[in-house]
Amino acid sequence: MSALERFCFIVDWFDVHAQLTRKYQLFFYPCDNTMEMYDIKQRRTFLKRTNAPMNLEDLYIGASVNVFARQLTVRDYGDDFTINRLSRQxxxxxxxxxxxxxxxxxxxxxxxxxxxxxxxxxxxxxxxxxxxxxxxxxxxxxxxxxxxxxxxxxxxxxxxxxxxxxxxxxxxxxxxxxxxxxxxxxxxxxxxxxxxxxxxxxxxxxxxxxxxxxxxxxxxxxGPTSPLKFRRLTRFHNCTLAIIKPHAVNSGLSGQIVSSIQKEGFEINDMELYHLEKANAEEFLEVYKGVVSEYHLMLDQLISGSCIAIEIVGPDSGIVSHFRELVGPADPALGRQIRPHTLRAKFGIDKVKNAIHCTDLPEDGSLEIQYFFRILA
Structure with missing residues (x-):
């Protein structure tokens, strides 16, 4: 692409402390993968040109991107050049x-x-x-x-x-x-x-x-008025939650992970792709706060892009521990040493980017499924 090309998007960020949605222009330069942001209301530069934590392919209407711990949602194209180059192609x-x-x-x-x-x-x-x-x-x-x-x-x-x-x-x-x-x-x-x-x-x-x-x-x-909106297959009992994390989705590993789950004989009963808001991710991961040293990194990972939530069901509540065995240790490096055939060992990178979240405790299986497939849905 030309060094002169600059794409413009309208993005917003929900400021939890102020309880306000703030709007920005996000300018993306594909020649060197940099970006800058302009505060529309305050009429001033919000972020000077810097390396972008995303690619042009990640910027489309409805997408969520994480920029310096702020989760931005792309709402619209910001100028005619971007409309002509992207929306029509x-x-x-x-x-x-x-x-x-x-x-x-x-x-x-x-x-x-x-x-x-x-x-x-x-x-x-x-x-x-x-x-x-x-x-x-x-x-x-x-x-x-x-x-x-x-x-x-x-x-x-x-x-x-x-x-x-x-x-x-x-x-x-x-x-x-x-x-x-x-x-x-x-x-x-x-x-x-x-x-x-x-x-x-x-x-x-x-x-x-x-x-x-x-x-x-x-x-x-x-669509918001879809007649299928509330026709879910979710069982909510004898179930466990799997989340294919954003780094694995972005790396094109979703299919391989789903295949591995199916080939091991686990029944996938429901699934949906989510773009988690920071407040939702904090609520979901609250049990790890103050307990796991990587909590804040885990939070940033979960809101860094799309994730896929999956309900896996079994004949009894033992499905939680059975599936956790397939997922393996939280640290993929350890998994590759002692349990190389587990999902995290095969697809994970480190303790934060370990490819997949799974329910840890048998009593939490139904609770985690309800959070994604009832509360968020």
């Missing part, structure tokens, strides 16, 4: 991993992330035939094979994602391949439909056919 698209392919979710995530897509939103939903008709009917019910199309969405555990990248719709069509599995296997054997589909339109993955359709579909699943 960075398309958003809906992807749904169908219930019959849920057991391959981790692998499908890996394949998608390998093509430079950013996950903006993700959650598991419980859909009925009525919902399928509402969101997909206007576009697809005119097809001769609509009944087969509709049937391919039926069942629990439909995972929907809002993805973003340059030319997202066109790129995803190539990644997914022809709609019918048999044609995909013949013409595009490395495509998602070919690799993970069963037959016909039971092709494992749905993707939006156009940018316009994507807008309506994303609003249906993720």
């Amino acid at each position: 960075m398309e958003r698209v809906l992807v749904a991993v169908k219930p019959h392919a849920f057991e391959r979710l981790g692998e499908i995530l890996d394949d998608i992330l390998a093509h430079q897509f950013t996950i903006c939103q993700l959650k598991m939903v419980d859909m009925t035939t009525k919902h399928i008709g509402e969101v997909f009917g206007p576009e697809y019910e005119k097809l001769d094979n609509y009944s087969e199309f509709e049937s391919s969405f039926e069942g629990k555990k439909l995972v929907v994602m809002e993805l973003m990248r340059l030319g997202a719709c066109a790129e995803l069509k190539v990644v997914c391949g022809p709609d019918r599995v048999e044609q995909a296997k013949a013409e595009a054997p490395l495509s998602l439909h070919a690799r993970y589909g069963k037959s016909g339109l039971f092709n494992a993955v749905f993707s939006s056919s156009s940018a316009n359709n994507a807008k309506a579909e994303i609003a249906y699943f993720f």
